[in-house]
Amino acid sequence: MFDLRDLYLQVIVDHNKAPRNFGKLAHYNHEADGYNPLCGDKLHVYLDVNDEGIIEDVSFEGEGCAISVASASLMTEAVKNTPLSGFQEKFEQFQHMVTSDLAEAPDEEALGKLAVLAGVREFPSRIKCASLCWHTLKSAVTDSQEVAKTE
Amino acid sequence: MFDIEKIRGDFPILNQEVYGKPLAYLDNAATTQKPQCVIDAVNHYYACDNANVHRGVHALSERATADFEAARQRIASFFNARDQREVIFTRGATESINLIAASWGGANITAGDEILITHMEHHSNIVPWQMLCKRTGATLKVAPINERGELVMDEFESLLSERTKLVGVVHMSNALGTINPVESIIQKAHAVGAKVLVDGAQAAAHLAVDVQQLDCDFYVTSAHKMYGPTGIGILIGKASILESMPPYQGGGDMILTVTFEKTEYNDIPYKFEAGTPHIAGAIGFGKAIEYIESIGFDAIGKREKELLAYATAKAEAFDGVRQIGTAAHKACVLSFVLDQVHPHDLGTIVDREGVAIRAGHHCAMPVMQFFKVPATARASFSVYNTEAEVDALFVALEKAQAIFA
Numbered sequence: 001m002f003d004l005r006d007l008y009l010q011v012i013v014d015h016n017k018a019p020r021n022f023g024k025l026a027h028y029n030h031e032a033d034g035y036n037p038l039c040g041d042k043l044h045v046y047l048d049v050n051d052e053g054i055i056e057d058v059s060f061e062g063e064g065c066a067i068s069v070a071s072a073s074l075m076t077e078a079v080k081n082t083p084l085s086g087f088q089e090k091f092e093q094f095q096h097m098v099t100s101d102l103a104e105a106p107d108e109e110a111l112g113k114l115a116v117l118a119g120v121r122e123f124p125s126r127i128k129c130a131s132l133c134w135h136t137l138k139s140a141v142t143d144s145q146e147v148a149k150t151e
Numbered sequence: 152m153f154d155i156e157k158i159r160g161d162f163p164i165l166n167q168e169v170y171g172k173p174l175a176y177l178d179n180a181a182t183t184q185k186p187q188c189v190i191d192a193v194n195h196y197y198a199c200d201n202a203n204v205h206r207g208v209h210a211l212s213e214r215a216t217a218d219f220e221a222a223r224q225r226i227a228s229f230f231n232a233r234d235q236r237e238v239i240f241t242r243g244a245t246e247s248i249n250l251i252a253a254s255w256g257g258a259n260i261t262a263g264d265e266i267l268i269t270h271m272e273h274h275s276n277i278v279p280w281q282m283l284c285k286r287t288g289a290t291l292k293v294a295p296i297n298e299r300g301e302l303v304m305d306e307f308e309s310l311l312s313e314r315t316k317l318v319g320v321v322h323m324s325n326a327l328g329t330i331n332p333v334e335s336i337i338q339k340a341h342a343v344g345a346k347v348l349v350d351g352a353q354a355a356a357h358l359a360v361d362v363q364q365l366d367c368d369f370y371v372t373s374a375h376k377m378y379g380p381t382g383i384g385i386l387i388g389k390a391s392i393l394e395s396m397p398p399y400q401g402g403g404d405m406i407l408t409v410t411f412e413k414t415e416y417n418d419i420p421y422k423f424e425a426g427t428p429h430i431a432g433a434i435g436f437g438k439a440i441e442y443i444e445s446i447g448f449d450a451i452g453k454r455e456k457e458l459l460a461y462a463t464a465k466a467e468a469f470d471g472v473r474q475i476g477t478a479a480h481k482a483c484v485l486s487f488v489l490d491q492v493h494p495h496d497l498g499t500i501v502d503r504e505g506v507a508i509r510a511g512h513h514c515a516m517p518v519m520q521f522f523k524v525p526a527t528a529r530a531s532f533s534v535y536n537t538e539a540e541v542d543a544l545f546v547a548l549e550k551a552q553a554i555f556a
Contacts, residue, residue: 007499008554016555039495040512040525063525065495066555123499 006119007126008066011074016066021059021076028057034136034148036128041068043133043148047140053084058137065129071117072133078114079137087141094134098127153450159535161186161442172505175540180325180353180484180531181509182375185439189379192438196431203427205404219430222437223420229440230370231361232387239393239420240428243384244352245275247371248319250386250399250423251348252279255369256317258397262288265314267345269307269331270296270521271324274514276350280319289316296521300327300476308339315345322354326513326529327476328459328484330354337367346392352376352384356533357455357482359448362387374432379439383432386423393419400425451534455483458532462541469545471552475518475527486513486529489548491555494526500554501528501547508544 030047041064048057058080060072075094079087097106098120106118120130128150139148159165162184167174176184196218202211204219220235227235241247256279260266266280270293277291284291292315294307302320311318318340323330337347351360351372362370369392373384398405398416402425407415416422443451462485466472471490489497498510509529512519519526530544 008496013555038511040516040519042525065493067496126495126499129495 007123009116009119011113011116012066012070015070015073019060019069019073021057021073021080023059023061025057025059028059030140030143032136032139032144032148034062034132034139036064036068036132036150038128039065041065041129041132043068043072043136045072045133045136045140047137049084055079055082055084055087060133060136064132065126067117067120067126067129068132071130074114074117075133075137078112084141087137091134091138095131097121098130153446153454155454155535155537158446159537161188162535163187163190165535169505169507170503172503173543175506175536175543177530177532177536177540177544178507178509179533179536180376180513180529182381183356183378183533184535185380185435186378186442188442189435189438193380193431193435196434201430204430205421215430218434218437219428222433225437225440226385227387229444230355230387231363233363234390236419237362237387237390237393239386239388239423240433241371241384241386241423242382242429243373243375244350244371245373245384247369247384247386248275248348248350249279251369251371251388252283254396254399254423255346255392256280256283256287258395260287260289260316263314264289264316265292265312266290266317266319267292267294267307267310267315267340268319269294269302269321271300271302271327271329271331271515271518272319272321273325273350273352274516275352276319276321276348277517280317293517296329296518299478300324300329300518300522301478301480302329302331302336304332304335307336311339311343311345313343315340315343317346317348319348319350321350321352322360323351323357323482324476324515324518325353325484325531326486326515326518326527327478328481328486328531329476329478330358330480330482332480333367334365337365341366356443356451358452368392374436374439377436377439378442379436380429380432383429383436385436390419393423396423398425399423402426404428446534452482454534455532458536458538458541459483459485461538462530462532462544465541465545469548472548475522475524483532484529485531486527488524488527489551492551494528496555497528497548497551500551501544504543504547504550506540506544506547 025046028046034043043062050056106115136148200214202215204216346368348369355372356377370387375381405425475486494510
């Protein structure tokens with residue numbers, strides 16, 4: 001059985017306490033809202049993609065539980081200064097990690113620090129907390145006008 | 152003599168471990184557990200008497216009908232309805248309110264009318280009225296609450312006028328525990344000619360309700376918060392009002408004669424019970440009420456008061472806990488937020504200690520907005536809970552604080 005410490009790893013607690021890339025960007029060209037009606041988590045992401053198609057800057061605002069804040073914080077670190085064309089693959093890797101069978105070890109090479117969120121698989125009601133930010137960023141990338149949900 | 156061990160023994164589900172810890176079920180405001188006698192009554196119906204009601208002439212149907220109607224009679228007498236015809240079976244309090252909004256509201260509410268509710272209503276006593284207002288052009292008014300989570304009575308009174316056609320008020324708030332002064336609310340509403348709907352979903356398991364003494368026009372509740380099955384509840388209405396209302400849904404059982412030209416509706420309560428009802432649920436509900444009566448509201452009230460006082464004292468002494476809902480007159484609910492720990496994280500952490508609480512908006516988002524919190528953690532007590540379970544909750548809170556320290 002998972003220990004709670006596997007969910008609330010120090011890195012998650014840290015990112016919740018001091019989220020990276022928090023606040024509104026001075027300059028951005030994509031943005032989107034995310035909302036989880038079940039628990040009331042709200043998220044807004046800002047994205048600045050340059051002419052070369054690189055995510056030059058990314059940030060988020062909102063309120064939510066430790067898992068959702070830490071996940072958003074870690075996500076911004078993971079995608080900053082990376083090509084926008086690679087986002088979809090990262091999105092899918094993350095989705096796979098948080099929904100895969102418990103026996104499957106997370107692909108740490110591909111996921112890097114994001115692998116610390118693999119523990120949510122043990123807590124089905126909390127998976128959406130971790131994935132809301134990714135759905136929201138996806139909305140921003142595709143310039144969807146709809147509020148992102150995790151369904 | 153109140154025998155907690157005997158009472159706990161009546162509820163088989165309580166005797167289990169969750170993640171290797173004894174279960175402390177403190178989510179009774181969401182739903183209560185079921186005593187063996189209710190489980191047996193439902194089983195017995197399916198094992199021995201299963202048949203449709205009000206239809207067959209065969210033995211099983213006669214037995215099913217007799218038990219179904221006996222449950223209605225027991226419920227009527229429990230709430231002191233004038234007549235069992237005033238008790239309509241529904242899927243629960245939510246459906247009961249929707250029935251009133253659609254049927255009574257559709258026939259009686261027009262543009263310019265007002266419906267008055269309170270700031271502490273459950274979504275089920277907000278949204279049906281918003282829908283009705285949208286259909287009819289009526290206006291929804293909301294009476295405010297104060298920092299303790301109590302209805303501000305003079306503001307409530309000032310919102311009452313001859314335009315007020317209906318007052319919808321929760322008897323006991325599921326998010327705050329506040330018990331509203333419904334008797335006085337009903338008198339004041341009647342004085343301006345308004346009808347009153349009391350949402351008793353949270354209250355009916357905890358305090359004696361006498362619909363004649365209250366003189367409410369409608370009282371609604373759900374069985375599953377009263378040790379009964381899910382999917383069954385009631386609307387109790389004054390017969391004269393129910394008789395004047397059009398049917399809610401059409402179908403079998405709610406008719407006397409049907410031709411393609413015209414249908415003659417059945418009398419109350421059947422006029423509002425289209426289709427095969429939740430027969431097992433109604434029988435289980437009747438048994439749950441028998442169970443409550445066997446303990447008695449004096450003993451239930453005394454015990455639940457002790458538990459709330461014990462938990463409240465612990466919460467007050469606990470560094471970082473802010474209680475949401477501190478009404479002078481409240482019961483069974485300890486709603487709170489803990490510094491540095493989001494309620495959803497708290498819910499997950501205490502769950503691993505075997506403690507089941509609710510974390511969220513409790514289907515009362517306007518209450519969360521009033522207290523400027525996204526969500527609260529809520530421990531809610533029932534007659535079978537113990538001080539040791541409250542202790543387990545507070546030990547788990549310490550653990551949560553340690554994780555986030």
